Amino acid sequence: MGFYDDLETRSADAREATHVAALQALGVKLGSLAELAGLPVLRKSELSAKQKAEPPFGGMHVGDVAHVFQSPGPIYEPGGVSHDWWRFGRFLHACGIGSADVVQNCFGYHLTPAGMMFENGARAVGARVLPAGTGQTELQVRAAKDVGATTYAGTPDYLNVILEKADEIGEVLGFTKAAVSAGALFPSLRQAYADRGISCLQCYATADLGHVAYESEAMEGMIVDEGVIVEIVTPGTGDPVAEGQVGEIVVTSLNPDYPLIRFGTGDMSAVMSGVSPCGRTNMRIKGWMGRADQTTKIKGMFVRPEQVADLVAKHPEIARARVVASRDGEMDVMRVLIEADGGDAETYAASVVDVLKLKGTVEVVPVGSLPNDGLVIEDQRSYD
Template identity: 45%
Template sequence: MKKNDFFDGLEIRTNDERSSDHLNKVNQLIEQALNNKNQSLRLNGKLNDLNDLSSIPLLRKSELTNKQSKNLPFANLNVSEIKNFAHIYRSPGPIYDLDGHSQNWWRFARALHAADFGYGDIVQNCFSYHFTPAGAMFEEAAKILKCTVFPAGGDNTDLQLEVMHTIGTTAYVGVPDFLKIILEKADEMKITLPKLKKAMVTGGPLFPAVANNFKERNIITRQCYGTADLGLVAYEAAEGDGMIVDESVILEIVKPGTGNTLKDGEVGEVVVTVLNNFELPIIRFATGDLSAILEGESSTGRTNKRIKGWMGRADQTTKVKGMFVQPSQINQILENLKIKNNARMIVSRKNDRDELLLKVESNIANSSDIGAIQQKISDEIKTVINLKGTSEIVPVNSLPNDGKVIDDIRDFGG
């Protein structure tokens, strides 16, 4: 591929070049964060190696919401004063977010470029322009690529269709299901949309049947993954090629309930450090989303690591007999017993009573050894969770690779 097939040269640099740049930038970020006493509580100074990043405690999204509620609006974690922000947003939670004045602050221009958005496109932006930043994120990105934008928002299918037909919209931005609704309305009203050729969707899952529907209509559809806290995290550049991690973030996959990095291919929680947000440094932010790192590089020539995309939620907290059972507690049980293998807590219900069963992978074969360790695990369940539970030793690699630490299989009806 030619260099102009990429948003910039960062997408095709070597791993060594990227690692060196990321280390330099994360240390600049840490230096800035150390100016804030609340940020500095998690930091011990600059890193010597990117692997040292794992020594910094996670900041979980749920914790940020909690902290903000006590010190509105930004939990006193912002380094810059509010008067220096470009915008303030309020997302459901509630959680307050911000952006700065630098160009491509949210970084979504990279994703739109990979989806072949550019000069000559008329983009119908069907994300909201109020309270949350989604509309502004893609507005900024499309303008950087010299697209023409219609700020549509996410309501009124009839008007959306009328505008799409009248102005000759060539590209859609929004949640996938809303585009499907607009297209079905077009079919119903026998309105053709011959110029609509591309779409960037996010904010909800792109189900296979919906993706096939778009494909049958010759609409090239790409997905991206981002949040109001982080901006762009990863994006598609080719069909079936995974999502390429944005050049201005460091992405880790950790075991849910811990900050421990998993091997490539293992499903775990997405943890992100944003390298361009100096207004409110975001370092090792645990999103609560599940994904896994794919092996190898993109077929498009982009060299950064790739993830499978959004694979569900990592926060598997559930309530048993009035007590919350959390992934971090399962990790605590294993750490107390110095067990490093995979484990899964099964929450079930039998004879109108909740039951806990902790399955732990092990190669132990001796029945007496198995009995002894299972008893220790059961005792530790009582100590850590304050609930009775049983344990079962299962073969190594027998538990599913789906990121689940707690599997609540109770039937709640409904």
């Protein structure tokens, strides 16, 4: 099948040099990508506040775009129609989609951008598109049959709905490929598609950023898109974590029409070591591993990841901290587990009250003993 372009196989040094030059062209004067960590993280809540103050785009730089989309919030996103504006062509090429394919695009075209994102990518690889959207499943089956759809694009589970309806009414469809996103692709579902002769790959994307990372035929993690820079940081901070540690996905988009610098997605993942067996050399992430917003109410007070980060920053010897909420009878209980080589639990307890505004039991635990799951606030209370 080959690669989409030469960018996918360049060296790490060449990739970084190109990205630094792109950032400089956008007015971000950095000498290396490591210096990105010194810039603030842009949160969706901040973007929303900016847009409310100055609609629709909050005063952010927006170039020559063709569409305005609205996502829940509401949050407004610009969209372009120029070649591969959202960068989905790279993912669809990795799925084996090309000019011989007809893509049944079951992402929505109403207000939100997913439908246009995938259509733009399909055009970039020369495929024909059936703009199907969702719903009216029997008509979806009829259209797939009549137009000879070879490829499904949509959420992972809706393809199964179409296939089951086709079985029910006795139609045999020609899908051999599926490009999915915006939901969990469980191994059992992927295997069910494979048993029907359908190769199914997934990507990670957001309405604000467009395409971020994608699976290749190797199906070992998700390869970061060539048009973005991905960092994994401790939730509540902008501090990058070590390779393999779970943290929040922070993305810098190099799209000159709508650049976003260190945009906090609120999603969790981890960097995988090495490169993909498929030969693509960019960094890989493990895919979606939960949400970073762990804000939890304990004893009637909200405890936020940013506060836990402030607690760690208050004591240089602390490696990590984790707040655990549980119940003792009808009362909330808060424990604070602190990874440190020694240290005084009473001093830490005073800092907990100062920073978190709550009293809790402090336990000093060995460095490296807390689970690698990205959680800084763990709620063990049952709400059943």
